[in-house]
Amino acid sequence: MAAHFQSPNRRAFLQAAVTGAGALSLPITALADETKGSAQPGTFAEPGREIPLHTDADVIVCGAGPAGVSAALTAARAGARTRLFEVHGCLGGVWTAGLLTWIFDFNKPGLTKELTVKLDERGARRGTDAGSFVYEPDEMKLLLEDLSTEAGVKFRLQSRVVAAHKTGNRLTTIVTESKAGREAWQAPVFIDATGDGDVGALAGCGWDVGQSATCPCQPLTMNAMAVVRDVTQMQKFISFYGGDLKWHVKATENFKEEIRRAGFEASYGMPTLFHVRDNVVLVMLNHEYGVLPYDVDAMTSATVRARKEIFKIVRALRQLGGVWDGLQVVATAEQIGVRDGRRIHGRYTVNKQDLLTGARHQDGVARATFGVDIHADTLENNQKETISHGGFRTLPYDIPLRALIAKDVDGLMMAGRCISGDFIAHASYRVTGNAVAMGEAAGVIAALAAASGRLPQDVEWSEGAGKLKQMGQRV
Numbered sequence: 426m427a428a429h430f431q432s433p434n435r436r437a438f439l440q441a442a443v444t445g446a447g448a449l450s451l452p453i454t455a456l457a458d459e460t461k462g463s464a465q466p467g468t469f470a471e472p473g474r475e476i477p478l479h480t481d482a483d484v485i486v487c488g489a490g491p492a493g494v495s496a497a498l499t500a501a502r503a504g505a506r507t508r509l510f511e512v513h514g515c516l517g518g519v520w521t522a523g524l525l526t527w528i529f530d531f532n533k534p535g536l537t538k539e540l541t542v543k544l545d546e547r548g549a550r551r552g553t554d555a556g557s558f559v560y561e562p563d564e565m566k567l568l569l570e571d572l573s574t575e576a577g578v579k580f581r582l583q584s585r586v587v588a589a590h591k592t593g594n595r596l597t598t599i600v601t602e603s604k605a606g607r608e609a610w611q612a613p614v615f616i617d618a619t620g621d622g623d624v625g626a627l628a629g630c631g632w633d634v635g636q637s638a639t640c641p642c643q644p645l646t647m648n649a650m651a652v653v654r655d656v657t658q659m660q661k662f663i664s665f666y667g668g669d670l671k672w673h674v675k676a677t678e679n680f681k682e683e684i685r686r687a688g689f690e691a692s693y694g695m696p697t698l699f700h701v702r703d704n705v706v707l708v709m710l711n712h713e714y715g716v717l718p719y720d721v722d723a724m725t726s727a728t729v730r731a732r733k734e735i736f737k738i739v740r741a742l743r744q745l746g747g748v749w750d751g752l753q754v755v756a757t758a759e760q761i762g763v764r765d766g767r768r769i770h771g772r773y774t775v776n777k778q779d780l781l782t783g784a785r786h787q788d789g790v791a792r793a794t795f796g797v798d799i800h801a802d803t804l805e806n807n808q809k810e811t812i813s814h815g816g817f818r819t820l821p822y823d824i825p826l827r828a829l830i831a832k833d834v835d836g837l838m839m840a841g842r843c844i845s846g847d848f849i850a851h852a853s854y855r856v857t858g859n860a861v862a863m864g865e866a867a868g869v870i871a872a873l874a875a876a877s878g879r880l881p882q883d884v885e886w887s888e889g890a891g892k893l894k895q896m897g898q899r900v
Contacts, residue, residue: 478609482508483875485612487586490518491857492841493618494569495536495864501576502896503872509580510601513759516569521562524648524758526699526707530795530858532556535899537861543568559665559699589627595835596628614871615837621718622767622843630833631770636848641802642765644712647731648758654751656704663698687741694811710738714803718763728761771845773827780819780853788886789823791862799852815849824854826886829867838881840867869893
């Protein structure tokens with residue numbers, strides 16, 4: 426049944442915002458005059474205030490990583506007035522702020538092919554395999570900015586979503602904070618592409634994380650860019666040298682032995698060097714264990730430890746001389762890489778059985794081929810088995826549209842690693858090739874829903890697929 430979106434009036438929204446109806450924020454006991462102080466020790470009664478309210482979007486996408494930027498591009502190309510919010514200073518998320526530099530499970534129709542072609546046009550991709558390759562992070566930043574601008578996406582950087590408000594069971598408003606202050610934004614459809622399911626959690630959706638409510642969960646990793654004196658003399662240590670991944674395992678073993686020769690044991694059991702271009706390499710050699718991505722103090726400590734480990738090992742390798750002479754870190758990632766975050770409950774949960782049987786769905790929006798990739802959850806387990814593949818072979822399987830639509834809140838979709846799935850399935854679909862395909866699907870369905878006054882769950886995937894084909898995006 427069609428559900429037409431009606432924007433709450435300004436007075437109603439402001440009343441809800443100041444009384445706390447539908448809002449999730451830091452503990453506030455009651456509204457009070459600033460001079461009266463808190464009602465209880467350890468709390469502060471935040472004064473009510475009016476904030477700017479914007480209603481110029483059909484689709485709002487939160488998070489501009491691979492899933493979010495793909496969702497925004499697709500929604501805008503499908504005719505929706507689209508806003509995109511990103512907490513960092515660039516588009517691309519883990520691709521750019523996270524300095525990922527390598528891509529898996531990318532051989533799919535649609536935006537993945539378009540991005541591959543455009544990276545090649547810029548000379549920013551290493552390798553000939555369409556499914557997995559290395560790219561240049563800053564070229565990726567420029568490419569995503571160019572595409573978003575051309576599509577008419579209104580994107581805003583350095584903005585964080587801090588609250589979500591509902592009318593009844595429908596998400597109607599988000600609140601962002603930035604140097605511009607606190608602002609409210611309304612739209613018929615929202616897409617949570619924050620990676621950690623921030624919008625879904627703020628809106629009151631149920632969610633899971635790791636293997637249980639308190640983990641165990643997969644570790645964090647900080648990446649770093651480095652320069653070497655002559656990369657041609659380091660092939661035995663480099664994965665993806667010239668785009669070839671076949672050498673990966675042996676290369677990590679060789680690199681690990683060199684780190685030991687320098688007097689260190691990396692916290693990641695498969696320390697890796699990727700060849701980015703010329704004498705530039707990507708260094709991945711650390712794990713931070715048992716850290717929940719929404720525990721800001723723990724994330725801060727993990728970030729500091731990870732950066733320190735990178736520099737200690739790089740400096741020690743440089744002291745070895747030889748091929749390591751001149752090795753120098755030139756940049757560490759703005760954002761430490763997160764593997765496990767919130768998985769928002771959807772209308773279908775992608776699960777281990779789907780991977781075992783190679784599930785097919787009528788509303789399948791993406792076909793995942795990447796196997797289960799579970800990094801050890803403790804340093805002790807890392808020494809026994811750094812990466813587990815779940816004890817079975819993953820068959821190519823479909824990710825259904827239903828897993829991208831929130832179960833508990835209307836008007837909300839998800840894309841990327843915060844979709845609805847179990848721990849095992851998440852360890853497969855979380856890679857960025859799948860994130861792009863999911864973002865693409867969420868974007869087109871959101872645009873169609875907003876244009877027709879329907880909820881996302883009332884739009885058939887066949888209609889979305891037809892629209893993508895009409896747009897020339899999946900042919």
